[in-house]
Amino acid sequence: MTSDTTRNRGKNRTVSTLMRGAALAGALAAGVGTAAAEPVKFWSQPYGDLLQWQSSLEKNIQAFTAETGIEVDLQIINWSSAFSNWLTVAQGGAAPDCADMFWLYSFSGIGGDKYGPKPINDHRSAWPELDKDFFPGSLTDVNWQGDFYGIPWRVDVRPILVSRTALDEAGLAAAPDNWDEIVAHAKALTKRDDNGNVSRWGYNFGMTNAPQALVPLYWQAGGSFMSDDGKTATIDNDEMRATLQWMHDMIWEHKVVNPDFMEPSYDPQADFVSGNLAMVGSVAPNWGSQLSSQYPELNGSWEMAIAPKGPKNRDTYSGAGYWGVLRGTDKEAECVKLIEFLSQNDQMQSLSEASSAVSPRRSVMASNYWADEPWKKVLSASLEYGRTSQHPSPVWSALVSPKPGSVIYDMMYDALVAQKNIDEVVSAAQVRMQVEMNRSSDN
Amino acid sequence: MRRETLIFCYAMVAPALIFTILLGIYPMLASIRISFLEYDLLRVHTTGTPWVGFENYLRVFNDPKFLQTVVNTGIFTVLAVSGVISLGLLLSQVLNEDYRGRSVVRLLVCVPWFVPPVVASAIWMWLLNTDRSPINYLLMHWGLIDSNIRFLTDREAWGPFSVPMLSVTAVRIWNGLPFVVIFLLAGLQSIPRSLYEAAEMDGASILQKFRYVTLPLLGPVLGVLLMLLVMTGLGHFEINYIMTGGGPQNLTNTMAIYSYQQAFQNWRFDTAAAASGLILILTGIVCIYYIRGQLKKDVR
Numbered sequence: 001m002t003s004d005t006t007r008n009r010g011k012n013r014t015v016s017t018l019m020r021g022a023a024l025a026g027a028l029a030a031g032v033g034t035a036a037a038e039p040v041k042f043w044s045q046p047y048g049d050l051l052q053w054q055s056s057l058e059k060n061i062q063a064f065t066a067e068t069g070i071e072v073d074l075q076i077i078n079w080s081s082a083f084s085n086w087l088t089v090a091q092g093g094a095a096p097d098c099a100d101m102f103w104l105y106s107f108s109g110i111g112g113d114k115y116g117p118k119p120i121n122d123h124r125s126a127w128p129e130l131d132k133d134f135f136p137g138s139l140t141d142v143n144w145q146g147d148f149y150g151i152p153w154r155v156d157v158r159p160i161l162v163s164r165t166a167l168d169e170a171g172l173a174a175a176p177d178n179w180d181e182i183v184a185h186a187k188a189l190t191k192r193d194d195n196g197n198v199s200r201w202g203y204n205f206g207m208t209n210a211p212q213a214l215v216p217l218y219w220q221a222g223g224s225f226m227s228d229d230g231k232t233a234t235i236d237n238d239e240m241r242a243t244l245q246w247m248h249d250m251i252w253e254h255k256v257v258n259p260d261f262m263e264p265s266y267d268p269q270a271d272f273v274s275g276n277l278a279m280v281g282s283v284a285p286n287w288g289s290q291l292s293s294q295y296p297e298l299n300g301s302w303e304m305a306i307a308p309k310g311p312k313n314r315d316t317y318s319g320a321g322y323w324g325v326l327r328g329t330d331k332e333a334e335c336v337k338l339i340e341f342l343s344q345n346d347q348m349q350s351l352s353e354a355s356s357a358v359s360p361r362r363s364v365m366a367s368n369y370w371a372d373e374p375w376k377k378v379l380s381a382s383l384e385y386g387r388t389s390q391h392p393s394p395v396w397s398a399l400v401s402p403k404p405g406s407v408i409y410d411m412m413y414d415a416l417v418a419q420k421n422i423d424e425v426v427s428a429a430q431v432r433m434q435v436e437m438n439r440s441s442d443n
Numbered sequence: 444m445r446r447e448t449l450i451f452c453y454a455m456v457a458p459a460l461i462f463t464i465l466l467g468i469y470p471m472l473a474s475i476r477i478s479f480l481e482y483d484l485l486r487v488h489t490t491g492t493p494w495v496g497f498e499n500y501l502r503v504f505n506d507p508k509f510l511q512t513v514v515n516t517g518i519f520t521v522l523a524v525s526g527v528i529s530l531g532l533l534l535s536q537v538l539n540e541d542y543r544g545r546s547v548v549r550l551l552v553c554v555p556w557f558v559p560p561v562v563a564s565a566i567w568m569w570l571l572n573t574d575r576s577p578i579n580y581l582l583m584h585w586g587l588i589d590s591n592i593r594f595l596t597d598r599e600a601w602g603p604f605s606v607p608m609l610s611v612t613a614v615r616i617w618n619g620l621p622f623v624v625i626f627l628l629a630g631l632q633s634i635p636r637s638l639y640e641a642a643e644m645d646g647a648s649i650l651q652k653f654r655y656v657t658l659p660l661l662g663p664v665l666g667v668l669l670m671l672l673v674m675t676g677l678g679h680f681e682i683n684y685i686m687t688g689g690g691p692q693n694l695t696n697t698m699a700i701y702s703y704q705q706a707f708q709n710w711r712f713d714t715a716a717a718a719s720g721l722i723l724i725l726t727g728i729v730c731i732y733y734i735r736g737q738l739k740k741d742v743r
Contacts, residue, residue, distance in 0.1 A: 111488065264595075398710055403708055413690075418598070418692065
């Protein structure tokens with residue numbers, strides 16, 4: 001009796017243990033099930049009006065969830081912290097599954113094959129008409145070292161901005177179409193008071209980021225910053241000297257550009273709006289929407305035109321933001337589905353309208369939204385001349401950083417502001433640039 | 444002390460101590476460690492972070508731009524500290540007197556304190572913009588100048604001094620003044636009136652009262668202030684970075700900006716950590732002097 005009871009108790013304990021084990025296994029399985037159902041983490045920077053952008057993106061994501069059953073957790077990353085966020089991601093910090101990203105070459109270079117942007121070559125066939133549907137300049141921003149990383153969805157293409165009022169005042173019919181006309185126009189548009197102080201500058205090369213203004217001018221002179229493999233600096237040449245000499249003459253010989261244009265306190269947009277600046281050589285598309293919405297009283301007093309032609313070509317500064325996948329994700333397939341969904345015409349149209357961002361998709365740029373104002377048509381036309389601002393070296397963004405200390409900034413400052421010998425400045429910059437590029441090409 | 448009391452004291456101090464260790468001491472030690480490694484973001488995934496000893500410090504010291512930032516930081520600190528303390532002493536005396544409207548004046552003096560340095564920098568950037576500065580407009584209107592003063596962009600320098608350096612220093616003084624005034628005002632209010640009355644009976648003038656009563660009794664407050672201001676001066680960043688980015692021609696660059704540029708522009712965390720390490724050493728020296736002074740005083 002006693003032994004039976006003991007045996008029964010033992011059996012009960014075994015059954016109880018087995019049941020507990022089964023319950024635990026069930027719970028674990030449920031846990032795994034829950035993990036599988038975890039939403040795709042998607043990060044995006046804000047564009048244009050934050051609320052409008054967020055609402056549009058959320059609507060598109062809800063439509064995606066309704067169509068596929070895949071939940072998406074959207075997080076908006078403020079631009080003020082975007083750079084440090086992506087730098088952290090590229091170093092192995094917390095990352096989403098997929099995101100709206102930029103500077104593919106740099107962040108891929110930093111993250112290597114461990115962290116950061118992940119190639120999605122296996123899914124390239126999901127976009128069979130990509131080359132036909134998208135402007136070619138934007139596609140170079142999503143391909144690096146032979147790998148395909150995602151879909152471009154916005155383009156920063158930069159035409160010239162001119163004051164219509166100033167042109168009329170000077171009897172000029174249209175914006176300048178080449179470098180010589182820029183000089184002539186700028187001279188005619190510069191105004192001085194009785195003391196010789198300039199009350200309106202004729203021209204500025206670009207926005208506050210001075211190195212970004214040099215980039216298209218150097219291209220237009222026929223130059224290229226580095227070799228195709230991204231290993232050799234190629235700025236010590238006649239094209240760079242010609243570019244810097246032309247810029248130098250605009251400042252010091254023709255005196256039509258503010259010599260303080262490289263200082264952080266210089267604000268060309270404020271100068272343009274207040275009538276102290278007549279032309280800005282290379283402006284981001286959002287200047288158009290900002291001038292339209294924030295300064296309606298100026299409507300009709302400004303216009304955009306495609307970038308003037310240089311000695312060799314009309315290459316225009318262009319850079320694309322893209323949707324891509326991050327290394328470390330276990331939701332690559334879901335992410336690709338999401339990107340595939342967002343990159344359809346209707347979705348890209350709505351996002352382009354919500355953000356006022358130029359779309360790299362031809363059909364969107366052919367829509368009424370991008371044709372209802374002359375400046376919008378100019379942006380579409382400029383895309384044909386767009387040349388990617390990214391270069392095949394991860395160190396590129398450090399080279400053109402808009403602050404003292406970067407190679408291109410220092411070269412421009414020495415040649416254009418401090419007026420040092422251009423030959424020597426360019427040669428020294430070439431050496432510095434090569435040293436910096438060797439940091440990444442040693443890998 | 445009873446054991447329970449001790450435990451209570453430690454429990455009270457523990458949260459602050461934990462936060463200080465996590466957010467202050469640990470990052471500081473990590474930064475010092477990085478300064479002895481090769482930590483190049485562009486190479487870290489291939490070469491790792493090998494130990495390089497003092498190589499980063501040597502690179503920093505061999506960079507003429509860094510040496511200029513050391514001089515700039517010193518000049519900036521001396522000018523800002525002496526300016527803010529001189530003005531603070533003057534204003535705190537004014538605020539310590541009894542007169543109608545004193546509260547309003549006190550409030551006005553404190554206003555710059557309510558403005559974060561980043562916002563203050565943006566406001567002053569506009570006020571000191573060469574072409575749009577209302578200061579230039581007024582000076583021109585009054586016939587005092589015939590061409591605009593380039594407050595933030597003038598490249599002419601007299602040794603380490605330049606108009607941009609003086610401009611950013613003035614903004615720093617403006618922004619830091621309320622803190623100093625409040626500190627000194629508290630110190631002034633703790634000086635017994637009877638001491639001034641005794642000095643008056645001895646026939647002391649206003650200046651003599653200031654020299655022989657106010658200054659000696661404000662000594663401890665001034666010591667703490669001086670230490671805090673020198674330390675913040677040596678690590679100063681935001682006003683210069685926003686208003687001039689360290690330019691023109693490196694004239695307003697400070698060690699902290701140099702460190703930031705190395706880390707977030709050039710992606711060299713190792714060089715940035717070495718530059719920060721030097722700031723740490725300099726502020727450490729200031730602290731040691733102050734603590735030694737305090738200890739000597741306690742022994743006496």
